[in-house]
Amino acid sequence: MFDLNGMSALVTGASGGIGSAIARALAEQGARIALSGTREDALQAVAAEIGGDAVILPANLSDAASVDGLVPRAVEALGKLDILINNAGVTRDNLAMRMKDEEWADVIRINLEAGFRLSRAALKPMMRARFGRIVSITSVVGATGNPGQANYAASKAGLVGMSKALAQEVASRNITVNCVAPGFIRSAMTDALPEAQKDNLMGKIPAGRLGEGIDVAAAVVYLASREAAYVTGQTLHVNGGMAML
């Protein structure tokens, strides 16, 4: 089960904690990976760790031309594209009343619009191949909201709605479009939280721990697999029970 041998995957935001865990997990199941991100040295490090035939494709997802070029570059590097993981995301937190136009626009452009542009481009080769898996990484915040994150929550909820629409458009071609919504995942960002805040957070997570990258990656591997063929337009929540949606 969940054998990805012979499949090719493009992962955006691949140098981050969750992105690199996803790339590693897909590679362990046999997929060939193209790693995209903004920091070339960090991508090199992930590629070296994965080993073998991983390729790196640096790209700036706030630039439309760079986004539109990414899938064709991946197809050229990998020979085909079976799996697209829209993982790249940024935050520009601020209370809505103080939020600058650019803070709103940056987050929507990188988290939502780039996800749409990449999906649109990926559907072409996937339609030809009559097979495809698109998985977008959203967030529990897209379903529950979070103060200070009107832009981020909107972008993640937007990905969910977009995925449901795409899923209906291409289901008949054996292409599935789904989301994975992580809760609080251990990262440099959560490590830096004060102890009191961490305790408060733990109180809201029935599992009693923060999530790990691998928790998210395992959900992605499932949705990317051939076995998940009958699951489309869904969001798989990976949050230790903190929100049961």
Added chain:
Amino acid sequence: MSETADRVKKIVVEHLGVEAEKVTEDASFIDDLGADSLDIVELVMAFEEEFGVEIPDDAAEKITTVRDAITYIDSNKA
């Protein structure tokens, strides 16, 4: 019948799974051949591949019959 017409009709038969005799030049993809909008996107992609032409979206929207496709390809192929 032109060579382009033959190849276009062959692609339409393969992609839509319709009988060859139904694929006349007057046939509308949607009204006569049972295609949906996604089928048309696929047909256009198949034409692009077969003939090495690029069919931009605004041109693709105007291709509704077999004849439209043949005419566009004949006037735009290299």
